[in-house]
Every structure is written in structure tokens, then in C-alpha cells.
Amino acid sequence: MDTRALSVFLSVADTLNFSRSGEMLHLSVSAVSRTVQRLEDELGQPLLERDNRSVRLTSAGREFREYARRSLAEWQQLRRKLGTDAELAGEVSLYCSVTASYRVLAPILESFRQSHPAVEIMMHTGDQADGIGRILGGQDDIAVSGHPAQLARRLDFLPLLESPLEFCAPTADCAVRDVIEGKNTAAPDFDWEAVPFIVPERGVTKDILDAWFRERGIRPRIYAQVAGHEAIVAMVSLGLGVGIAPQLVIDASGLSGSVSNIEVSERLPPLSIGLCSLRRRLASPLVKSLWDVAGQTYGVPV
Amino acid sequence: MDTRALSVFLSVADTLNFSRSGEMLHLSVSAVSRTVQRLEDELGQPLLERDNRSVRLTSAGREFREYARRSLAEWQQLRRKLGTDAELAGEVSLYCSVTASYRVLAPILESFRQSHPAVEIMMHTGDQADGIGRILGGQDDIAVSGHPAQLARRLDFLPLLESPLEFCAPTADCAVRDVIEGKNTAAPDFDWEAVPFIVPERGVTKDILDAWFRERGIRPRIYAQVAGHEAIVAMVSLGLGVGIAPQLVIDASGLSGSVSNIEVSERLPPLSIGLCSLRRRLASPLVKSLWDVAGQTYGVPV
DNA sequence: TACTTTACTTGCGTAAAACGCTATATAAGT
């Protein structure tokens, strides 16, 4: 019997719901189920009565809950007393886009720095689209990413903020401007196929844009596929085409003067931006604490 | 942190000796060492001060010992309270020779039966020499065996009794008897090479006998190699040769009238008979409890 | 009645943790 099992049991005894407890503990449902089973094996008695629809505490379960609370409290008290509660130290590896590094991560890290000065942050920047891959590949602990349509179950996603996805065009007088100038781009019948597009090479925003085109039967003229929204905005500002990017990136680029948003008949869905991590990694108190600080910083219930 | 770690720590805090605790807990020294290390990691503080020669409790260690005692007591109290302390139930698999089954095991099982009526005993009998192999192969949990010269470290041996290893010859008038009759077999220069021997095919007693012959430069005439001391005694009683067997087996054979011991210049070392099991298996409360009962039955400190 | 939803359990392959063995280090006894 270990303290981890106690925590799991207490959570389930509290929520009376294996799935919800799993989420809260960053564990799969089956892990929760088996942890309880192991406890019951060890005690030789069922602690929870469950009938595929509801969960109730047995009387042994109620008794065990009392014990578990006491025992866990004593353990934690001891940890604190022994000076420990080990000031968290170690290394957390982050991956994000350049924009996210100072528009999303900076406020988080600022407060994290204060509460956990001994933790070293390793930050890697690059195309936001690569974030999920790097998490799955174990190269980084946490990535800032848009919420993908399909989230692998061993991943956990903590939404922090939303940013509208915007079409944008160069403001300068140029060939691209001419195709748009004076026309009603918001009209359903606007001829998008005449416009050179600069689109993301891969990732969540590429998927969203592809879907948008497909739903409208538009076969866009792709001028360039680019890795990274920052680069898209830069290319748009140079007059090479019309692009899309989260408003956040446009604002942060310092190029908002050279780029202007285009009205469209039906806007792209806003991009949900947040943290992404392997559930497993979230078991680490280090990673978990950064995750928690992020949630608090953005006022999200974790 | 789990209860197992607490037990290990308490044992070490008590003995102040990793090796001895390892033995008592049926764990290797390194397992004990690392269990303590893990605890210290988790608490962020050394609990034991150790300098290759002595072990002392640190002040954190003393505090932790208090906690560990309390916590473990509460846990065990709860287990008892929940009706459990699960009346041990399950299955223990034993291997032994026919003789051992009623001369060694019977008194153990008698008292084990009383204290653990719900445990099923699976007994397999055969050549005593195979016992250790069957334990190593995982076919049985516990074997009754002679103590081998080299005991694999993952095995644990609990000596229960000793029995002298005896040379024996048929009492009936026969060719074999003629070779011995009237001669002084105890004389150092007795001609053993004229005697047909019936020897164990393999196992501890074969090794002992081989060594005995080798040390005296005797090249015995082997009439038969036989699996099982019982069979050796039977063959001897039929007048086929001179054999060796533990006195225990001769006594139990019912053939002691047809077989008589032979004096020799230097006797074979007595055979230490006891239980043998994989350390790992001894972690199972079932196996451990049988082991303990055996120790008590024979008045051996376990 | 049949489909869908919800929620726990189970089989299976994989990943992490724990263990034992061997080797190593260090101090004490001979």
C-alpha cells in the first residue's frame, strides 16, 4: 500500500466517479480502477460498490476513507516537518513558438520563477505546429499549442486563452492588394481562387484552414507553405500573398501596420491555445506545478 | 512511499545493519540499500548515517522512525479491523521426497493446518535431489532438501534437522555380504574398490559421496546410480550392493532389519536437511507463514 | 425495440520500477 493509492482512493471516494478522478489525477480510468482493485485485494474487502452506473462507499470503504485521510495527512505533515517538502528543484523543458514565449509563457514563468526559484527552465522555440509531436516524442515536457481536433489520450491539454484566426493581407500597394482592393471579400461568392495564399505547412491551423476551404469548395492557389505563423505574417507584410495567423501573432509581430485583416463571409473558428503535456509527465511534481501555475495565471480551473 | 519501505526502514533502524535486515526480510542487501535511498530521496533528507562500517540514525531518522512505527501500526490495525488480515487463503506448492513428506513435513503441516485451514497444500514427491531445481524453475514454492555446497543467492535455506549419512549393506547372506563379512571396514586400508556401490544419481548426497571417495583416492565400483534414497535403501536390502543414505531414510524405510550400517574410518559429514525457497516467493505471506511455522516446529530461529 | 450514452472492467503490449547479482570501495581485524 502506498500513499499514491491513498490519494487515488480518496479522490474516488470524493467524486464517486472513476472517470472524473482519473482526469483530476492525470491518470487513465483503468489505472484508477486497478488501483482501487489492488487496495481491495490487499484489504480483502470491497471498498466501493459499483454497478456500472453509480459508485457508493461500502462501510469498509467509509472506514478506510477515515484511515486514508489521517494517514495521508500525517505523511504530508511529516514531509513538511522534515524541512523537506523538498523545495522543488530540477529542470522543465518547454516548447513554444517565439510569439507564445513572451505572450503566453512569460506571465506564467514570471510567477513560477518566484514560487520555484530552484527549477531550471529549458525553453525551445520553433513552429508551434511541432509542439505536440515534440511532447509525444518526449523531447519536451510541456508545449504551448493550439488544441488539435484529435487529442491523443495520453496527452493532457490545459486551455489558457483563445485567439481569433484571421485572414490578413498586406497594406502596401502591391499585386496582392489589387486582387482584393475595392472588392467585397465578405461576399459568399468572392473569388478566392484568384488570391495567392500563404498557409501553414502543417499543424492545427493548417487543418482548420483546409477544412474551411473544403467546406466552401474552394481550391486555393497556394503561393507558399510556411512553418510558423510568425513567418507567415512576415511574408504577408512583404506583399507575397494573403495569409492566416492567430490575431495574437499578428499583434505581437510588430508588423500590424503592414498587415490588415480581411473580412470574410464566415470567420474561422477561434484557436484555443494552451499547454499540452504527456499525462505521465504530469505525475512529476515539477511539471505539475508549472501546469498549475499556468492555470492560476490564466484563471483556469485545473 | 509504501508500507513495505516502512518495514524495511524500521528493520534497518533496529538492527543498524543492512545485511542482517536483508536476511530477515528475505531481501538482498542492495534492495535494502536502495529502499532506504528512495525514502531519503522522497524526504529530501538522510535518515541513516552510514560509513561503510557502522550505521547510525540521523535526527530526521529518529523522527521518521517514530512516524513509521505509528503509521505501520495503524495500517496493520486497520487490516485487522476490516475483518481481513485476510485469513490467509490460497495454495502453496511443496516438493519433497517420500520420506521427508512424513518425517519432516508432516509435523509442520499438522500445525500449519490448524493455524491456516484455508490454505491448500499441493505436495509433489520425488527424488530429493531434484528439489532445488524445481524451486529454481518455479515449479514449487518450497522444497525439502539437503543443504547444497553452493546455495544460489536468490534461494533461502532454513535448516531444520541433521541426519547422519550412512553407508549400509544388506544383512542377508549374499555376495555383497561376503566382501565385507569379517573384514574391518573401518580400517584406513580397507579395499573399497572390491565393493559394488549403489549411489545417488545426482544431488547433494552424490556430491558429498564423490568428495569422500576423491579425498581418499578411491575409485569405487558403481553398480547402480539411482534417483532417490528410498530406492537406494531398497536395492541395498535386496543384496545388490552397498549404498549410502541419510539415517532418516533408512529408519523410515521399514527395511532397517534388512540393512545394516557399515563402520568406516572417517564418517561422511551429516546431511543438513531443511526448507529451500526462492527469496522472492518468501515475500508471499502464504509461503512465508509456512516457512515460519516450520521454523517454530523445529525450534529454529527464523 | 433498437440505438446511443455513460461508466467501470479486462486483455494485452509496453514502459517504469524494483530486484538480485557482480563488482567495487572502504574500514577493521588478523
Added chain:
DNA sequence: ACTTATATAGCGTTTTACGCAAGTAAAGTA
């Protein structure tokens, strides 16, 4: 100097725990 006693560290193996996917069963819905 050699042996003994004791703890630790590297390494391969075993055991345990986990996530996923499939299964099951009750309750809601059409």
C-alpha cells in the same frame, strides 16, 4: 598484506503499473 564485513553502483532481468482498446451493462432516447 590479506581476509572479513559492510554498503553502494552498474547492469540485466523480473515484476508491476499504465494506457489503450475492446467489452459489458445499465439507463436514456428515438
